[in-house]
Amino acid sequence: MLAIGLMSGTSLDGVDAALIETDGERMVRPLGFRSEPYSDSARAELAEATALALTFDRPRASPPIVAAGELIVRTHALAVQKLLRDAGVEAETVDVIGFHGQTVAHRPDRGWTWQIGEGQALADATGIATVHDFRSADVAAGGQGAPLIPVYHAALAAGLEPPVALLNLGGVANITFIGREGALVAFDTGPANGLIDHWMEAECGQRFDAGGALAAAGRVDPAVLAKMLAHGWFDQAPPKSLDRNDFTIEAAHGLSAADGAATLTAFTARTVARAFDHLPERPRRLLVAGGGRHNATMLAMIAAETGLTPEPTDRLGWNGDALEAEGFAYMAVRRLRDLPISFPGTTGVPRVMTGGMLCCPAEV
Numbered sequence: 001m002l003a004i005g006l007m008s009g010t011s012l013d014g015v016d017a018a019l020i021e022t023d024g025e026r027m028v029r030p031l032g033f034r035s036e037p038y039s040d041s042a043r044a045e046l047a048e049a050t051a052l053a054l055t056f057d058r059p060r061a062s063p064p065i066v067a068a069g070e071l072i073v074r075t076h077a078l079a080v081q082k083l084l085r086d087a088g089v090e091a092e093t094v095d096v097i098g099f100h101g102q103t104v105a106h107r108p109d110r111g112w113t114w115q116i117g118e119g120q121a122l123a124d125a126t127g128i129a130t131v132h133d134f135r136s137a138d139v140a141a142g143g144q145g146a147p148l149i150p151v152y153h154a155a156l157a158a159g160l161e162p163p164v165a166l167l168n169l170g171g172v173a174n175i176t177f178i179g180r181e182g183a184l185v186a187f188d189t190g191p192a193n194g195l196i197d198h199w200m201e202a203e204c205g206q207r208f209d210a211g212g213a214l215a216a217a218g219r220v221d222p223a224v225l226a227k228m229l230a231h232g233w234f235d236q237a238p239p240k241s242l243d244r245n246d247f248t249i250e251a252a253h254g255l256s257a258a259d260g261a262a263t264l265t266a267f268t269a270r271t272v273a274r275a276f277d278h279l280p281e282r283p284r285r286l287l288v289a290g291g292g293r294h295n296a297t298m299l300a301m302i303a304a305e306t307g308l309t310p311e312p313t314d315r316l317g318w319n320g321d322a323l324e325a326e327g328f329a330y331m332a333v334r335r336l337r338d339l340p341i342s343f344p345g346t347t348g349v350p351r352v353m354t355g356g357m358l359c360c361p362a363e364v
């Protein structure tokens with residue numbers, strides 16, 4: 001099948017759109033990828049919606065969040081249009097869109113997770129059948145609702161000698177361990193770039209620490225690092241997943257801009273190493289995807305902490321910026337084929353689960 005996957009991640013940097021051909025099992029052929037960045041005003045609107053959603057005890061239609069959802073649909077429809085134009089593919093030939101939406105709050109402990117962006121509205125805007133709301137069924141069944149990408153990681157890594165681990169360094173980090181006989185263990189490890197981005201914004205008015213240059217110029221503050229690592233999350237056994245706001249930069253206040261960047265980057269690296277304590281065995285390789293693989297300081301610190309050299313997935317021919325979007329295209333095809341997307345070892349759901357709601361475009 002021909003499928004488009006759309007992901008708007010916790011960094012609020014934009015919409016990633018990928019076109020793949022897949023059977024939803026072992027066969028995956030990436031055909032195109034592009035990112036549609038959010039404008040500063042769009043990013044501010046989404047950040048406000050996220051801040052508001054976090055104050056709610058359950059998802060409910062509040063005007064600023066409804067407006068943010070409409071913004072999400074518009075931007076995603078534009079990303080689809082441009083992706084198809086670049087690839088020279090007609091919308092009619094695409095079987096399905098996998099539309100993650102934007103997570104505004106993630107509270108599996110309270111029995112819900114909330115992604116904005118109406119699947120029906122995107123199906124109508126694009127004329128393509130759209131699968132959305134990938135996480136709710138898993139949470140309703142007692143799972144964490146995240147991470148979901150492991151099923152795609154497993155398909156990609158099927159040809160590699162196990163055990164291997166794939167680490168996604170987005171706003172939040174997650175790890176997928178693939179063992180012998182396909183054993184899957186996955187969970188969120190902690191913040192990856194989210195705190196560094198907040199720090200850069202607050203201290204330097206910049207979106208992120210390009211290449212990790214500022215962190216490289218600073219010194220890690222051991223007391224601040226120890227304080228941040230004292231959080232109970234890191235000893236907690238999986239399954240576990242995070243909301244992007246579960247950690248803050250508060251402990252770093254008072255440090256210089258460079259020392260803060262160094263300390264928050266070390267925090268990410270150390271928390272990746274702590275995640276290894278929860279894996280069934282030590283992986284032979286550590287493959288890395290997500291924006292953090294562009295941060296040389298972070299990768300060097302991860303290497304020092306884990307004793308493994310992080311290998312950007314691009315070296316295997318897998319575009320590390322595209323994996324999440326490709327993954328939701330893959331999961332949409334699995335939804336059409338009634339194949340599971342979450343597992344006891346990934347989200348902690350008691351039995352394997354399918355996920356996603358299918359919306360067909362209105363007849364015109």
Ligand SMILES: Nc1ncnc2c1ncn2[C@@H]1O[C@H](COP(=O)(O)OP(=O)(O)OP(=O)(O)O)[C@@H](O)[C@H]1O
Nearest residue numbers: 009010011170171172193208210211290291292294
């Ligand atoms: N050249 C770079 N140098 C350093 N960091 C970078 C670079 N490019 C991107 N990043 C970091 O990667 C982040 C974006 O990563 P990515 O797009 O994988 O996250 P996301 O998909 O939004 O998050 P999540 O996976 O948590 O949903 C940026 O916010 C930035 O911190």
Ligand SMILES: CC(=O)N[C@H]1[C@@H]2OC[C@@H](O2)[C@@H](O)[C@@H]1O[C@H](C)C(=O)O
Nearest residue numbers: 010103106146147148149172174324
């Ligand atoms: C609730 C939510 O949107 N979680 C995201 C977030 O971003 C990274 C990490 O936290 C991950 O667990 C998840 O996304 C990926 C795509 C996943 O579900 O696998």
